[in-house]
Amino acid sequence: MPALTDKNAPVRPTVWIGLLPALVVCLAAPAFFVLRITWLGWGLLALGMLLAWLLRGQLDGRGSAEASDPLSDPHAAGDVGRPPSLVRDLSLIAIGMLIVSVIPLKAELDNWAMVRFTLALGGAVVVPYVISRFVYRDYAIRFPWRGGGKWTTFQWTWLVVVLALGWLILPFYFITSGVYTNWPVVDTPDLIVRLFAGVGAVGIWDELFFICTVFVLLRRHFPMWLANGLQAIVFVSFLWELGYQAWGPFLTIPFALLQGFIFLKTRSLAYVVTVHLLFDAVVFLVLVHAHNPGVLDGLFLV
DSSP states (O other): OOOOOTTTOOOOHHHHHHHHHHHHHHHHHHIIIIIOOHHHHHHHHHHHHHHHHHTHHHHTTTOOTTOOSTTTOTTTTTOOOOOOOHHHHHHHHHHHHHHHHTSOOOOOOSHHHHHHHHHHHHHHHHHHHHIIIIIIOOOOOOOOSSTTSSOOHHHHHHHHHHHHHHHHHHHHHHHHHOGGGGSOOOOSHHHHHHHHHHHHHHHHHHIIIIIIIIIHHHHTTSOHHHHHHHHHHHHHHHHHHHTOOTTTHHHHHHHHHHHHHHHHHHOOHHHHHHHHHHHHHHHHHHHHHHHSTTSSTTTOOO
16 A cells, blocks of 8 residues: 555544644634634633643644644754644744734824834744744744745746736725725825835734744644644734724635745745735735825726
8 A cells, every 4th residue: 555645644633633722722813803802812822722731642743644844843854853742832822912912903103003013013923933942942933034946937927916916906995895994094205104114014024923933833733724724813813903804804814825825835935925015015005095085096996
């Protein structure tokens, strides 16, 4: 009988056992960022961590049948690290979410708001990385900037497609749904510059936290499709509070899933950041257009 490969390997029973605590931890995100019930988010994080702790004997060091790759396994990359632990990895995700949850995510452009976002979002990336690197010493979180080498023709083509889709879809979404009002009015050069910087910075952070941290940590234990679905719960919940409401999830869910898939295939943080920033460039122009009728009317169809 031929040996099972990564593509046809079944999901191990231990993966399904580990799914329960991971799902509970990830469901804290909609509690924090969609329902905005802080105590429920705390409770879900605590319950998820408790379940992972109780099940640790059946889970730690086993992981997914297909999850061994250089992005998610230090041993596969030739580094010295500890075997994967669901307790440790979920704790890093929980810590990141807790840090983000301490601030309101409503888009604001005043000085204090920008400092608040910088400290909270920066901390949500830096603190889990430092704990993984220097406390757990498992080297679980990485930021592979170039990853898989030169970009292919398909990758360059996809960047053009992203711009085209953004140009077609985003003006219609923001303006007809009215969600552009979730962002402050930008009617001065100073505010426009602040909006540009804020949209770009949050876009980069999205990839550092949701993809390079949440997705990669989950990927150490679950098949790609499960890990990607779980990270999308967290990703989309954050974007909801940020302002992508109404029928926004019909856009943000496929975007989150595609970003996880692209990162796994390209192993390039630079590429997924480029994709995201191109999309966000259109978001920025649409917000300026929506708040200043007549300024960019010739650029969009709506």
